[in-house]
Amino acid sequence: MFENILFFLSAALCIIGAAGVVFSKNLMHACVLLLASLFGIAGLYAVIGADFLAAAQLVIYAGGVVILMLFAVMLTGGSSDNSNKFGIEKIPAMGSTKTYVIAGFSVLVISFTVLKLMANFMKSYTKGELPAFSSTVEKIGTLLVTDHVLAFEISSILLLGALVGAAVIARPRKG
């Protein structure tokens, strides 16, 4: 009962947020709607018992990625005139009719393909009994340092590289 309510709320938040990201005219609003969508996904994780994943989603997206996005919007938006020396607008609009028509067609094609692929699976899937909820934190920790230790280490190196790389790329240069 309560899980169903949580599921509905999260799914609605998620889908409305995603639709808002598509149709919003304002980049800042799109970022906030993306945050709503990501919160919805965290709720969906919580519904299927992926508690650690839900919290990680909250920590990384709400605390990190969305604020980074907002920062990038601010740092690239502070110009007075609207077009640069190449004659292209500095802050492009969120899309025009042309781009939306192209996107609509591509989405139609892709969605037919994906639905075709999924149909097979949907038919063969039989709904079993869901196992009871149990904490996933210890199990995920154990799996991370036993079976998946290589991926874990590589991702830590990847993160370090990304950190250093981002700092090097974005640093202001003299002259």
Add this chain to the structure above:
Amino acid sequence: MISLSSYLFISFTLFIAGIAVMIARKNIIAMMLGIELILNSAALNFAAYTRFINNNLEGHLMSLFIIVIAAAEAAVGLAIVIRFFQIKETIHIDDAAQLQS
């Protein structure tokens, strides 16, 4: 109600929204929002499959790695965007065509 099909449908919607954003927008940051949506739909798929099919937490780990990659991608991508803006004073995707003469 909470079934694999509904999760797949939500994930599908997110994916389509992400694709639409990436194609329709001309703003690099807006396109990165679309990338986030696509990555999240993939992560949601992994978590849903692992819960409803085999229930062995491997999918959770995959989702975690996807979140890690998304964070790294956002950091480096936005750094590139900011640097690009410093050099070219634009964040229009059509202006990022240095290789094309």
Add this chain to the structure above:
Amino acid sequence: MSPSINDYLNQFEAHRKAIGFISEVLGFDASGLVTFLVFAVASFLVVNVMALVGGLGTYAERKISADIQLRQGPNRVGPYGLLQFLADGVKMLMKEDIFPAQADRTLFNLAPLLALIGVFATLAVLPFSSGFTLTNLNIGVFYLIGVSSLVGVAVFLGGYSANSKWSMLGGMRGASQIISYEVPVTITILSIVLISGGMSFGSFVETQGGFPHQWYILHNPFTFIAFFVFFIGMLAETNRAPFDLPEAESELVSGYHTEYTGMRFGLFALAEYIEVFVLCGVAAAAFLGGYKVPFDLGNGVVFVEKLGLPAIIGKNIGQLLQMGSFLTKTLFLYYVVIWVRWTFPRIRVDQVMTICWKYLTPIALFNLVGITLWVFAFDGQSIWEVLSHLGGGAHGGGH
């Protein structure tokens, strides 16, 4: 799912009987309904009491600052000026609600609400006592870090949407400060997770004892440092002085809430004071033994066995003692936070970043490694247990 206030109530005969009675009257199994009602009432209670604490926080801040600066402070409304915060609230409600002409109205409205949501959502896992926790979530502290980062987004949006230069600068400063200081704070909490062996606040507190030498702050030398790292990071995350750069009055008028008037400004202020309380509570639970009472008085067994009280009364006295213990520690830390604000000068923007990235983060990482080695080498014992083993030979380790 996880232990909560409802499980605590379920252990009493009277509660189960009441559920049975309601089920008979209504003609269906009422346990779900009662669970819902219990949670609703408890959440209502916690949110309102916390709003009161936030209001009294403003009063305490004024009174303590007055004490420190040899002034009187508010003393007209109510006894000792205690009702000053109500007067302030009424004043805020009566004030004109101003929208800046160029403001982004949606985000302008959304920002204070986001701040308040982020703070109130953290209350769900705060351990007031072993029974009165709304839910002892098994990822409690991780959830708390995640949800409270909404405040950073709110600060940023508040700064952006007002379309004023002061607000913009304050919002940028606030967001960069909050996401920077999340790093040392999270690493420090991670080191406590290592010792206690669980991410829930329940496991944090239950592995400590009632006496100071059983607290994690005195567990080993590294945790002693970790507490101060956490405390400094906490001051910065809640935008308190000496890290109140986002709202630096002398530089930025009032920072990210310059353009806010009336109750919207009030919501920001309320969110800030409640967040200070919540993070003080986290510090108390993680380092100062949380709700633990000496001599195990907290679980109420003594009252039941020695004094012959019925179980429900004995247990509840124990809960009250635990709550008192938690609130004493938290309010002491709250006092220290206010004390720090009125004694230290504000630091510069570059110094904020220097402190975070050049000092606190390396220290926190060093602490994490140190605590890992300590837990590995001494099997999770505290320094006192190790010393008593050394001194007292084989029969040591009385605690």
